[in-house]
Amino acid sequence: MNTKLIRRGAIAGLVLATTLALSAQAAFGATPGEPVPTDPQVVTETPAAAEDAAPERSTAAEASTAAEESTAAEESTAPEETAAAEESTAAEETSGTDAPEDAEEAPAPEIALDISEISLDGPAIAEVDVTVVNDSATAMRSVAVTFEGPVGWQVAVVEDDLGSIKPGTSETATFQVRIPEKRPGFELRVFTAEATYKGGDGAGSATSSRAVPTAAPLDNLATAFNNVGITSESATTAGAFDNEGNSFSAEKLAAAGAGKGAELDVLGATLQMPSVDPGTRDNVAAAGQAVRVQGAGERLVFLGSGSSTAATGTVTVYYSDGTVGTGSIGFPNWSFHAADAHGAQLVVSTNGRNRPSGYGDSAYQYRMFAHSVPLDAGKTVEFVVLPGNSSMHIFAMGIAP
Amino acid sequence: MTRMFTSPREKVDSTNDLHSVASGFTRRNLIGGALAGVALAATMTSGAATAAAPLRRNGSSSMANEPFQPVDIVKIGLIGLGNRGMGMLGSWVSVPGAQVVAVCDVRADRATRAADRVANAGKPRPREYGGSDQSFQKMLDTEELDLVYIATPWEFHYAQGKAALRAGAHVGVELPIATELDELWDLVDTSEQTRKHLFLMENCSYGRNELAMLKMAHDGVFGDITSGHGGYLHDLRALLFNDGYYTDDWRRLWHTRSTASFYAMHGLAPIAAAMDINRGDRFTTLSATATAAKGLADYRERFVSRDHRSWKEEYINGDLVTCMISTAKGRVVRAEHNVSQPRPYSRINTIEGSRGIFEDYVGGDATGARIYSEPRHGGDTWRGASALRAEFDHWLWKDLEGPAAGGGHGGMDYILQWRIVQQMRTGQVPDIDVYDSAAWCAPVPLSVMSLEKGGRPVEVPDFTRGEWKKLRLGLDSVRSTMPAVV
Numbered sequence: 094m095n096t097k098l099i100r101r102g103a104i105a106g107l108v109l110a111t112t113l114a115l116s117a118q119a120a121f122g123a124t125p126g127e128p129v130p131t132d133p134q135v136v137t138e139t140p141a142a143a144e145d146a147a148p149e150r151s152t153a154a155e156a157s158t159a160a161e162e163s164t165a166a167e168e169s170t171a172p173e174e175t176a177a178a179e180e181s182t183a184a185e186e187t188s189g190t191d192a193p194e195d196a197e198e199a200p201a202p203e204i205a206l207d208i209s210e211i212s213l214d215g216p217a218i219a220e221v222d223v224t225v226v227n228d229s230a231t232a233m234r235s236v237a238v239t240f241e242g243p244v245g246w247q248v249a250v251v252e253d254d255l256g257s258i259k260p261g262t263s264e265t266a267t268f269q270v271r272i273p274e275k276r277p278g279f280e281l282r283v284f285t286a287e288a289t290y291k292g293g294d295g296a297g298s299a300t301s302s303r304a305v306p307t308a309a310p311l312d313n314l315a316t317a318f319n320n321v322g323i324t325s326e327s328a329t330t331a332g333a334f335d336n337e338g339n340s341f342s343a344e345k346l347a348a349a350g351a352g353k354g355a356e357l358d359v360l361g362a363t364l365q366m367p368s369v370d371p372g373t374r375d376n377v378a379a380a381g382q383a384v385r386v387q388g389a390g391e392r393l394v395f396l397g398s399g400s401s402t403a404a405t406g407t408v409t410v411y412y413s414d415g416t417v418g419t420g421s422i423g424f425p426n427w428s429f430h431a432a433d434a435h436g437a438q439l440v441v442s443t444n445g446r447n448r449p450s451g452y453g454d455s456a457y458q459y460r461m462f463a464h465s466v467p468l469d470a471g472k473t474v475e476f477v478v479l480p481g482n483s484s485m486h487i488f489a490m491g492i493a494p
Numbered sequence: 495m496t497r498m499f500t501s502p503r504e505k506v507d508s509t510n511d512l513h514s515v516a517s518g519f520t521r522r523n524l525i526g527g528a529l530a531g532v533a534l535a536a537t538m539t540s541g542a543a544t545a546a547a548p549l550r551r552n553g554s555s556s557m558a559n560e561p562f563q564p565v566d567i568v569k570i571g572l573i574g575l576g577n578r579g580m581g582m583l584g585s586w587v588s589v590p591g592a593q594v595v596a597v598c599d600v601r602a603d604r605a606t607r608a609a610d611r612v613a614n615a616g617k618p619r620p621r622e623y624g625g626s627d628q629s630f631q632k633m634l635d636t637e638e639l640d641l642v643y644i645a646t647p648w649e650f651h652y653a654q655g656k657a658a659l660r661a662g663a664h665v666g667v668e669l670p671i672a673t674e675l676d677e678l679w680d681l682v683d684t685s686e687q688t689r690k691h692l693f694l695m696e697n698c699s700y701g702r703n704e705l706a707m708l709k710m711a712h713d714g715v716f717g718d719i720t721s722g723h724g725g726y727l728h729d730l731r732a733l734l735f736n737d738g739y740y741t742d743d744w745r746r747l748w749h750t751r752s753t754a755s756f757y758a759m760h761g762l763a764p765i766a767a768a769m770d771i772n773r774g775d776r777f778t779t780l781s782a783t784a785t786a787a788k789g790l791a792d793y794r795e796r797f798v799s800r801d802h803r804s805w806k807e808e809y810i811n812g813d814l815v816t817c818m819i820s821t822a823k824g825r826v827v828r829a830e831h832n833v834s835q836p837r838p839y840s841r842i843n844t845i846e847g848s849r850g851i852f853e854d855y856v857g858g859d860a861t862g863a864r865i866y867s868e869p870r871h872g873g874d875t876w877r878g879a880s881a882l883r884a885e886f887d888h889w890l891w892k893d894l895e896g897p898a899a900g901g902g903h904g905g906m907d908y909i910l911q912w913r914i915v916q917q918m919r920t921g922q923v924p925d926i927d928v929y930d931s932a933a934w935c936a937p938v939p940l941s942v943m944s945l946e947k948g949g950r951p952v953e954v955p956d957f958t959r960g961e962w963k964k965l966r967l968g969l970d971s972v973r974s975t976m977p978a979v980v
């Protein structure tokens with residue numbers, strides 16, 4: 094698990110306020126016709142960074158982009174994994190320390206950047222203020238600010254040259270950003286500002302980012318169910334686990350101890366099989382959905398199976414303290430694939446499967462697996478963003494204490 | 495929408511409306527004509543100064559982000575009732591809140607025919623103007639018009655557009671709005687002075703693929719956009735030699751006068767929109783190449799009888815004229831024009847960036863387009879554009895697919911006309927303004943200038959006089975409705 098370091102800057106109140114807003118976001122969006130409150134936003138502050146520090150980009154958001162299709166070929170390029178790798182590098186570069194907990198306790202930086210709130214209600218041209226606060230004892234000179242949105246988003250400068258900033262004061266740069274039409278689904282749009290300067294704390298540059306979610310996370314995994322993976326042998330046609338309409342047999346799963354609502358001890362967690370009738374939506378074909386999971390523990394465990402041999406991807410974990418972590422999971426194909434492929438562990442194996450024409454293929458095994466991502470000790474999970482890979486089917490998830 | 499070469503909805507700039515040739519009139523001589531050499535020399539001497547914007551006229555200011563003054567009913571006057579003018583008439587009559595009050599063509603019988611059509615549709619009969627090449631001025635002097643639509647041959651657009659602005663109307667001009675740099679500047683200045691909008695009637699900016707491509711670009715589907723490619727590749731040979739199709743052979747005669755990218759706007763404008771040209775970026779330099787002119791002479795040799803008047807003509811415009819345009823943000827645009835060789839139709843519509851690419855007219859799927867975008871796709875294999883086009887469908891298409899169906903050019907003509915009327919009735923900022931129009935048409939004179947310099951880059955003027963640095967919404971607009979007609 095790679096944890097991106099987030100440090101509270103001089104504007105710590107803002108971080109707390111926005112984190113709280115994020116916690117409260119389940120409260121909105123439920124009642125049609127009600128005014129939609131402003132988006133909860135996450136502000137992350139990084140300490141004055143080394144000159145070559147890569148500005149943070151929206152890798153988490155990218156990783157969560159819905160996968161339109163999935164084939165083995167696609168997965169071999171696994172853009173999500175690249176994004177995750179990039180992210181971990183960026184996190185290391187900006188933190189300058191291995192232990193995030195230590196960083197949490199570090200003193201507030203003397204130079205801080207505050208990015209104003211950004212509404213994602215597009216199409217629109219938004220004005221964004223970036224306030225540079227000089228809490229150092231020395232004047233800042235030649236202060237220049239740059240601002241970036243998600244990749245491909247047009248930004249224009251209104252005012253980026255702030256000149257000098259006296260100790261204890263602040264100056265504000267202004268940018269325009271083109272906000273595209275809001276799309277359905279969860280995305281985290283990340284905006285980054287960087288100031289370069291002389292004087293001040295002597296670090297030469299400081300960065301800050303604001304992550305704005307496009308939607309509230311779903312309340313639980315069941316709310317995200319979008320695929321029928323289990324049917325009864327007496328009514329198989331609703332099945333859609335793979336592209337040919339095949340599915341697990343509810344009867345065979347029950348016989349193996351994994352019937353409707355059954356509790357399974359998996360990788361230290363107690364996971365519950367979907368409490369829904371056969372032939373109804375019972376799993377999530379992963380497409381970057383954001384789902385609430387609250388709690389703390391050692392790892393986040395997933396029960397699932399692949400409808401391709403490339404059912405892998407990145408899980409992004411958002412903690413209640415505003416930090417973000419990522420980890421990779423993968424499930425073997427439900428049949429004809431090594432049971433430990435992608436590092437998974439076999440949980441349940443059934444004989445045969447339901448085809449649109451009825452139960453069959455009884456000579457073969459159709460299986461579900463477990464995989465997990467480690468969690469940061471002492472942190473409380475707020476929500477996770479599932480991988481963007483629709484051949485990855487997730488039936489249950491939970492935290493192993 | 496399928497993109498089939500044979501579909502008349504798909505090919506822009508051809509209708510089935512044939513007319514007989516009426517007697518001629520004096521044609522203003524612009525780039526070409528007998529004085530072609532002189533015109534070129536004049537353009538060249540002024541060429542060095544193209545980059546510097548002339549001083550803004552006294553008391554005028556930018557028209558960027560300037561909303562229309564709302565009107566309940568948009569009173570429209572039409573100038574030019576040939577193939578295009580008559581083709582657009584139906585929607586000017588049917589779009590809610592539009593009223594055609596005056597019609598004008600140098601050929602008076604065409605004005606009468608147009609007025610008949612309006613009356614037959616159950617609308618008040620518009621007044622007719624015709625019989626002289628100055629009839630349009632009489633119409634402008636007499637009528638109180640909110641909007642003038644100009645669909646005459648290219649050589650008249652500038653003078654008629656300027657006159658309409660001066661008469662206090664907003665003006666929609668068919669492609670191009672003008673063919674010389676000083677004329678483009680004059681239209682910009684006149685729009686700023688009169689506070690009236692003048693805009694290119696760029697229907698292709700409203701194509702369903704083009705608008706979805708625009709929205710994808712803004713969403714970041716292609717990452718940071720680095721290049722684009724568009725154009726107008728349309729085998730017009732049969733129409734160019736079709737007696738009576740283009741009145742007075744006007745379009746063929748342009749090929750005897752000048753070597754220029756006459757008409758790349760249909761493919762250039764959507765690329766410019768996706769790159770936010772004049773809305774955050776701008777065209778800076780243009781260099782052109784032209785192939786030999788073979789297509790029209792070859793066609794004539796094979797298909798046109800020896801006693802046809804075209805045998806007195808010499809075709810000099812290169813069959814394929816290509817403009818490479820650089821932008822302030824380091825992007826590159828390739829704009830092509832070829833109407834004189836056998837080839838299936840294409841406006842190209844290609845946009846590419848750090849995360850993906852969109853290509854139109856390649857038969858990807860029912861949309862005719864294909865796409866590749868990370869992290870959605872992998873394996874470097876094309877996907878048909880249907881899924882993403884549906885996801886990024888523009889509200890104009892979602893809302894107007896029904897009424898637009900069966901309309902000209904696959905419905906985009908209707909959408910363009912509906913949107914203009916809607917913006918005028920609701921007091922919105924036009925999607926396309928005089929600066930966009932001037933930038934998209936500037937390759938006409940600039941290609942001449944670059945070719946004269948052996949293809950060296952020439953500077954593209956900043957018609958916005960610095961306003962391009964500010965972001966503005968443009969075609970990726972916010973959904974809004976058409977007010978009911980009381």
Ligand SMILES: NC(=O)c1ccc[n+]([C@@H]2O[C@H](COP(=O)([O-])OP(=O)(O)OC[C@H]3O[C@@H](n4cnc5c(N)ncnc54)[C@H](O)[C@@H]3O)[C@@H](O)[C@H]2O)c1
Nearest residue numbers: 506507574575576577578599600627645646668669740741
């Ligand atoms: N946007 C498109 O898809 C599209 C399609 C077709 C044509 N066009 C453009 O429309 C314009 C007209 O093309 P067309 O094919 O209809 O040509 P056309 O020859 O069929 O029609 C031109 C008309 O203008 C009239 N005219 C000429 N001088 C005039 C004057 N001084 N006053 C009034 N009327 C005058 C002619 O009598 C004729 O009826 C051109 O700019 C062409 O490029 C655009």
